[in-house]
Amino acid sequence: MDFTLTDEQKMLRDTARRFAENELAPIAANVDLDSDVPASVIRKMAELGFMGIVFPERYGGFELGEVGYCLVQEELSRACASTAVVLGGHVSIGAMAIYLAGTDEQRERFLPALTSGDRLAAFALTEPGAGSDAAAMRTTAREDGDEFVLNGQKTFITNGGIADVYSIFARTDEGRGVRGISTFIVEQDTPGFRAGPPEKKMGIRGSHTTDLFLEDVRVPKENLLGTRGQGFKVAMRTLDVGRLSLGAQCLGAAKQALDLSIRHATQREQFGGAIARLQAVQFMLAEMAADVYAMENIVYRTAQMCDNGDPFGREAAIVKLFCSEALNRVVDRAVQIHGGMGYMAEYPIERFYRDARITRIFEGTNEIQRIVIARDLLKKKMY
């Protein structure tokens, strides 16, 4: 088993690392304070090519794979979780749904503007009454001649209001449960479609999270992604990719929290010396390192499975479950090592602590991940 990076992957990581250090780290505190990732940062990511990283060249992408994408997400997340989430909303779920479910014609129509970053994408599944229980979805799409007419409300949508292209899930067929759900592409300027104001959040404040309102939104039939009734499958396949790269985001944040903790522990003096010489602190650092190492391995092993074309749905759920909980353990210990300073907004660790909490909730709660993992185990009747 080979975890050696290729020259391309190393260059990609170095580019992401420099971008994160030079352009994100200096503004990350303000991104949090202003609740906004500046449009100039999103544009710069687009110029560097981050928006098209995993997609095929024929759609304007760079074919650098999930491993490459995870390397980028890891580096961005060391500096600014909000920016990583904006990129994730665009690449791993918004544009990814179009790529995974779209026909060639639909891919050619929508992807080039998304891979170049000229337009931003979002993925809209969750509703006020349908979070983990996607089958309870109430947004409808009624066929009317050459069009579908969409009505309903979505909630907690990443990149809401700033995205140009939305992959929206709606019920096309009553009484068919999850088999009655289909996916539609809705462009932001479609009459009857609007985003609510950004929600105020505990963490990842720089990413925009909004409601979406659909009132008699008419889209041409060509905007039905893939096959009617396949929406739930599309959502699940897309979220597999999203969960994997979310693991990479957790990894980056955890590594940074550990590095900050090592630095603090070797500089902070109590009882006549650096606190790093105290075993209580050393044990915390060691446990953080064990978590980070495990995260690193499952993220890149699973990314390789994805790039090799192997099935990785259960593994993606494990990555999401383990990495989000490991990150929460790591940032908790990081705050503890920083003591009172770790609780102060002046230090980045306070932001890392708040940003970390959502990772156990979004892209499928960890309880849903456990169900996904258990169902797969029981279906196969073995590990």
Place this chain on the structure above:
Amino acid sequence: MNIAVLVKLVPDTAAQIRLMSDHSDIERRDLNWVLSPYDEFAVEEALQLAEKKGGEVTAVSCGDESMVEALRKALAMGAAKALHIKREGPHNLLAIARAIADNIHERKFELIFAGCKATDDESAAIGQMVATMLEIPCVTEVNKLEVGDGSLTAERNIEGGSELLEASLPCVVTAQKGLNEPRYPKLKGIMMAKKKPVETVEAPAGEARLDSLAIAYPPERPEGRIVGEGVEAVPELIRALREEARVIE
């Protein structure tokens, strides 16, 4: 304009360097290797010049297989092609410079850029040696460059001021910090680098007439000194900064 840029792979300057137990070399395993930072200024200047005046940039590196990574980085930044002068054997500046000069003199480069020094051995020698072997002028540690028809003007820092130089082309220019702001490779560049040609030629190890005997860690930094307290300490502080630390003028 036909431009060459000499590049080298070095340990990441942020890396913690450890020495082998016999102090013959640094511990090379587990290090992150990067294009030497001064070479990045050289590549950037070469690319800007080619973009402004037309022409192409060839990245050149002499050393073992690992140097291809430095060439790929230059290609990803925008160089058109690369020349790998494959040379195994001990570090030998004279042999490296000879191999480079022998392999580029017929390629009619009008400008040859190099970093003013590599950040590992800090020899600051290859650019000058290559220029001497090719019998062309060399301007070193350049932080501002203007290239005209058949000549260039370059600015470099000297003790207490700056110097303005004019040289005829072809010429070797070694890049100092401040010359430009190196770009980082875009994904498009990284992807295209895979498809650009890397030519490989073999070069002899050369006769070693100079040996590195041992390397050592830098001495521990002496503890800080408190020169006094309050306003009264200012004159002594200024004196110490000027005369002992030599960080102000």
